[in-house]
Structure formats: structure tokens, C-alpha cells
Amino acid sequence: MATPKTDTIITTQAYHPSPSDTPTNAGPSTLHSNIYNNIHDEETPPQTAFSILEPPAHLSAITTHTTHIRPLDPDDTFPDGGTRSWLVVLGSFFLLMASYGMMNSTGVLQNYFATHQLSNYSTSAVGWIPGLFTFFGLVLSVQIGPMFDRYGPTGILIAGSCCYVAGLLILAECKLYWHFMLTLGVVMGSGAAFLSTAAMAAVPQWFDRRVGLAMGWAMSGAGVGGVTFPLVLRAAFARFGYRWAIRLLALMVAVMCGVGIGLVRSRLPRGQSKSSINLRAFRDTRFTWLTLGTFGLELEVFAGLGLYPTYVVMQGFSVSTSVILLSILNVFSTIGRLITGLIADKYGRINTQTGLICLGALAIFTIWLPFGHTLPGLYVFSCVFGLASGSFLSLAPACIGQISKASEVGGRFGICYSIVSLATLICIPIGGEMLEKVGSRAMVAYLGGVLVVALGMFVMARWASLSYRWRWQAKI
Template sequence: MATDTKSSAMVSTGPALGSLEETAGPSIAPSRAPSTDLSRSSSAPGVRNETDAPSTAFSILEPPAPLSAITTHTTHIRETNTDDTFPDGGTRSWLVVMGCFFLLMSSYGLMNSTGVLQNYFATHQLSEYSTSAVGWVPGVFTFFGLVLSVQIGPMFDRYGPTGILIAGTGCYVAGLLLLAECRLYWHFILTLGVLTGTGAALLSTAAMAAVPHWFDRKVGMAMGTAMAGAGLGGVTFPLVLRAGFARFGYKWAIRLVALIVGVLCSLGIMLVRSRLPKGQSRSSINLRAFKDTRFTWLTLGTFSLELEVFAGLGLYPTYVVMQGFSTSTSVILLSLLNVCSTIGRLIAGRFADQYGRINTQTALIVVGVFAIFVIWLPFGNTLPGLYVFSCVFGLASGSFLSLAPACIGQISKASEVGGRFGICYSIVSLATLICIPIGGEMLEKVGKQAMVAYLGSVLVVGLGMFVMARWACLSYRWRWQAKI
């Protein structure tokens, strides 16, 4: 990996917004790639005038932070090392995306399907427990699926993905096979929550960290394509579980899921590779990343998004049943939401590369807020209203999980991507731990409408955090047309 280079630039795929002035060094030809020119300019002697207009939407720094404290995701110029030159395409790059697609389909796909498991446990093995108590089972699963990323991210940067993926597959499949034998509450916590969650953490962290190693300008499209696997898994697993519970019973339905997961993970192990040599990256758990306020705002915004999304996915089937509709209808509505979420991920990634990742994320959060307060809250007691909500919110929420890593990746050096993902998602994991129990408690104590209003309010907070992140990228100088 190239030695860290002081840089005040971030990669931008759009046209320059202004000129970059220097007190020394040759002039920069406008036809050259922005990342290359900015790397040269940052290494030139002299002091940059902070009042100069930025060269790109991503090149503005937050004064008075020193240049060495600013993280970048840029192409560094060295005489003999070109590791930071991103392929941004080609057969090898897209095979990695395909492998990440399969890994995220098995890990995040099952996380998106916890509502079906939550509803089944609450009416069968754990029927004597309250909704909020049962909610801790999928909550612990999702929590472990994210909190361990703080250790797994640096491991990925140092040792590559293969060993991590093999260990993750073993934990995941073993946890599901043991889940099929569970009868008591603590059985579910240990198998689905701890063991399967650990496997999901190994798989999903390696998958999300691999894509930004191969893409830069097209990272939004690539990440959206990979994260579409999570949406497809959210469609496939509820249908498999529904049919399996009805035809084969609980044990063989879970074993069937374990078989599907094993096949998907095996494909991921074969396809996913790291672009950087093992041991060359020096990423570590470094809380100083929060000195970059762009990263801080993005972490808080992602926390809010995951708090809302996983609570919604986990409680949506229960909410539908409480409205008087059948369990079959609840599964269909959840599957429809995940179908639209898959489409949303694919579309959002392409728009993000064209108009800016944070811009696209912010716009889609607005659509999500609209779907909750204008469709779900007033019309959630009608079947047409629920179908419309599933479509609209699915299209919007598809980006909530897929673009968040792309937003973090664009403000980070390639060697720090895994470490920053780990730090961010270890904090975000707290949201996934408490979201379903809190929502379940609200369903029982204050009612369905209050729970929906609460989820919408959390999404409004997330919107504010992403607006602040965009503002921080512009050194707190607002530009409506900036591509961020």
C-alpha cells in the first residue's frame, strides 16, 4: 500500500467547481484526472490560500484541521507503486462484486428477514414471552452481525478476505443448524444471536470492505449492486421460511436455509479477492477518525437509519398481523418491500455516482420520511395503503444500507476503508440491538400509531445528520449544486 500522503483532496467524478491555486509547482492541466492532479498539488511546497475556491466538490477541507489529519480516498502518485489506482471495472472487479452480492444475500438477507422469524418464535417456541422480549433474539443477531466489524475490518485490511470468509461461513452454517434444535429462550440467544451473528459479521464486513478496494468513481453503482443481494435475500428467505414451515416443519425449514447459506457463501469465498497485498495495509482501530467531522456526522446518520430500518423490518410482519391481516399477507408485504428495496439499491447506486452519494442518500431519506408520515401513518390500517407503503418505502430504503458504506468510503483512504467501516458499524450495532425491543415495547404499551410515528421521527433525525455531513464536506459553506 502506498505510504500515507498528506492530501486535502477527495475524489470527485464531476467537473471541477473552481481552480486550485498554489504558491509553487507547475500548473495543472484541466484534462488530467482530478485525483492525480490534486495529489500532486497537495505535495507541492508552499501554503495554500484557504479562501481559494475548491477544485472539486470533495476537495474543500474543514479549517483549521491540519492536512495530516484529513483522510482521503484518492490516487496517490508514487514512482513505483500504483496500488491506489482503482480498476473501476473489468472482469476481476465485477466478479468481486458478484461474490459480495452472494455474501450479503446470505448475511444481510437473513437480517432483513428477521421479522418472519420474530413472528414465528412469538407464536410458537417463545409464545409465553412478550413481543419486546422475543425481539431481543433478532436484536442480538443483528448486533453481533455489526459490532464485531470493529475487529474484522482491520483484519480484512491486513490479511485479506479468504480466511475471514471461511471462518464466517463455518460459524453461520453451524449456528443455523443448531438453531433448528432450539427449544428454550437462551438457546435462541446463543445460536441465532451470538454464533450466527458472529458469522454474519465476518461475512458482511469482508463483503462491504472488498468493493471499495476495486472501485472509486463507480463505487456507488458497485456497492448498490452488491447490496442488492441483501434485498434479494430479504425476498428469498421469507418465502423459503413460509413454505418450509408449512411443508416441512420448523427444523427442516431452518436446515434448508442453512443449505442455501452454505452454497451462497461458498460462491463468495471463490469470487472475493483483495486487491492489495496481504499485510501491506496498516489499518487499525483508530478513534481519531472522529476528528474528521464528516465521518462523525455520517456515523450518526447511519446509526439513525439502521435504528429505523431494522426496527421496521423486524416489526412490520407483527404490525400487519396486529391490524387483523393474516400471517401470509404479512410475509407477502415484507417480501414486496424487499423486492422494491433491491430495485432501489440498483437505481440509487447509479444516481449516486452521477449526482453525489450523500446528495442521493439525503434525497431518498426525504422520500422515506414521506412514505412513513403520509402513507403508513394514516393508511396503515388498510391493505392498499400497506401495499403502497411497501413499494414506496422499499424503493427509498434500499439506499439506506447500500449507500452508507459508499459515503464512508469516499472520505477515506483505501487502506483505511476496512477500519473505518469497523468503527462506524460497531457503533451502529447498538441501534440494531435496541431497535426491535423498543419498537415491540411501544407496540404493546402505546399502540401501533405511536410506533410508526416514532420510526418516522428517527428517520427525520437521520436526515438531519446527513445534511450536516454534506455541509461538513463543504467546510460548512452551503452549495446547493455541489456534487457530494
């Protein structure tokens, strides 16, 4: 049985109650209870390891030293380690490898479709297919997140795995444009939404102080998938042909999903989510800024990953070179996820995210834009930008989990990524249109500009976390 938690309030100045503050028959115990209830009002943002605590104004003149006993809230206690917690991380790793790893590899599929089955369509038209896949992979999280909070992950993961693997098997038979839109875009996208939402919502329930490290390890699965799938597809297309290459991919994904179903568990009691869409989350300005910033990150990252192979081929290099460059980017992205988790737990998640967004923007404007037509420049850019962008997708959920109650994490992930999904829907078609109409350099400059705007949103989120008081050395 859990031990009750003890809260101690110590202040130093004199308190002079007014008649309206305290009933005439109220003793010290009643006075403290009223004060305690005011402090812990349900609208107050939850405290975490990174909370900045500012004493309320009405407590600035209180003198008391009282101990208050209250039952232990499961939201307040995190295992922050142990076998069960790390098995959840391992399961999430495989689920994100299957879902987000495929999203990171859509550039290879898009390039193959554009040169084979859909060679009569423009780059922007073909770009709607992976865009729709990523859109459904995120927009449905607004419903799946509260389902996770209420029912737990197992049923969600089984449904998502069946949908995802079945979509891959059907994809092997696709020939027409609408076939790809329906199968890859809608069916597989829906399955990916179930897998990725449950995987990302499970980890913050088990970690608090080390959630950056845990999310980094889990999200590194997306990077490993982004390396593995392009290399497997490249070899399988050449050796077995399109159909058996996709069927091989379906087998790999089925194994990953099976491991995830067996390992991912929820820590909190079920039935804590009361509504599918809780717009009151936007009363928290920190959450609003983080959502806007994540929107910008996804707009840039998925456009870059989706169009990078096409961009490389347009510079006169081979398809094989484009696959290698994308794989290198994902290798360094995986390394970045593993490293930044440790850094984020030490120096602050929003701080780390902000610094790495700066590095990513510098890589675009100082390497990709001026030297993107050279092979050495592309290799250097793949390394530097991959290292920086590894945090973009892994730390964003950690930042949201940091400012949310554990029982609300699934719902907040859902509403955030349902909005962010609009960015993934339009990012590749917009970038593809720019490639065809205004050229590759304009597209690169556009992606860099989007990243700068996202940087501004995360700076505002950091400022809001400090109650709009700027402190350079605060750990946020």
C-alpha cells in the first residue's frame, strides 16, 4: 500500500487575515486547508521535474508551518526506470520503427512510384500519396489518444497492426493512382496512427526525470526504420520486384508490431479520459505555443524527407545515391535522438529543442542552400541536419508530456498531432510544386524559413513556461 504524501509549507512573513478570508471559528487547520486547496486548484498546471514554481501573491504574507497529509496520487509518482518501464520503451521503439520509420522512408516509395506505376503524373500529384499517409497517421490521434487513456494500449495496437499489415499486402497489388491513395494513404495511414499514438503516449506514463532519454530511445526506432526500410526496398526492388519487396516489408512490420503488442503497457488506471477533444488544453499557453512549433517542425521535416531523394536526382545524381543520402540522414537522426535525450534531461527539453532547431536552420542556410548541388555538400548536410533533426520528432512529445498531467498525456498528444497532421498533408505537395515551378533553391530556402518560424514558436513556449519572465539559465 502506498505511503501518504506529506506536503510542508514554510513561509516567513506575518499573515493578517481579513474577515472575508477566514470564518470566525476557523482554526489553523481550516486556514491551511483553504490555502492548500487554492494552491492545488484543478486549473493550475501540473508540477513536473521541470516546473518553475512562483508563489501565489496571496501567500506572500503568511506565517505558518503546517504538515498536511494527503493520499498518494499515481500521477505524482513515476517508476523512472526498472525492467517494466524499459520494456515499454523497447516495445515503443519497434512500433515507431514500423510507423514513423515508414513515414521517414516515403521518399523512396514516392520516387519509385513516380518512375514506374505513376510515371504519367507530376511530382506534386504523386506527393499527395505519402502526404495523405502521414496525415492519417497523425490526424486520427485526436480520437486514439483519449481511447488510450480510457482503454489502454493492447486493443488499439492489435487493431492498428491488422490494418497496417493488411494495407501493405494490398499495396503490393496496386497499379492505379487511386489505389495508392486509398491503400497507402488511408488504410496504412490509419494503422500507423493507432501504432504511433499508443507508442508515444505510453512512455511518459512511466518516466518523469528521464523522460527525455526514454522518448529519445523510443523515437530512435523511427530513425532505425528510416535507415532499414530504404535499404531493404532498394535491394528487394532489384532482386525480387515490386510485389515481393512490399510483401517482405509487410512481414518485417508484422514482427515489429507483434513485439510492440507484447511489451507496451499502460501504468495508470483506465477510464480517466472524459472527452475526445478537450479544447481547454489550449488555455495553457505553453501547450498552444508547443503545438504551433511542432506544426512548423513537421511541415519542414516531412517535406524534407519526402522530397530529398527527388531533389538529389534532380541535381544529376543516381537513384542509388539518393537512397544512400537519405539513409545517412536517418542514421545520424537516430544518433541525435539517443544523444539529445540525455542532454534534454540535464539542461531542459525545451532548451535542447530550441538549440537543435537553430542548428538545423544553420545547416539548411549554410550547407544545403549554397552547396546542395555538390555531392560532398549533400553528404555533409545529411550528417549535420540528421543529427539536429533527430530531436525534432522525439523531443516534441516529451515537451508536451512535461507540461501535462500523466492522465492527460494521451488526449493532449491527440489534439496536438491532429492539428499537426495538416502540415504533413500539404508539405510534400507544396514542396513538389515549388521544385517544378520555381526550382530547388527556392524550395530549400522555403524549408529553412519554416524552420526559423518554428524556432520562434518554441522560444515563446519557453517564455510562457517562465510566466513570461526571461531567465537564460532556467532549466525548461
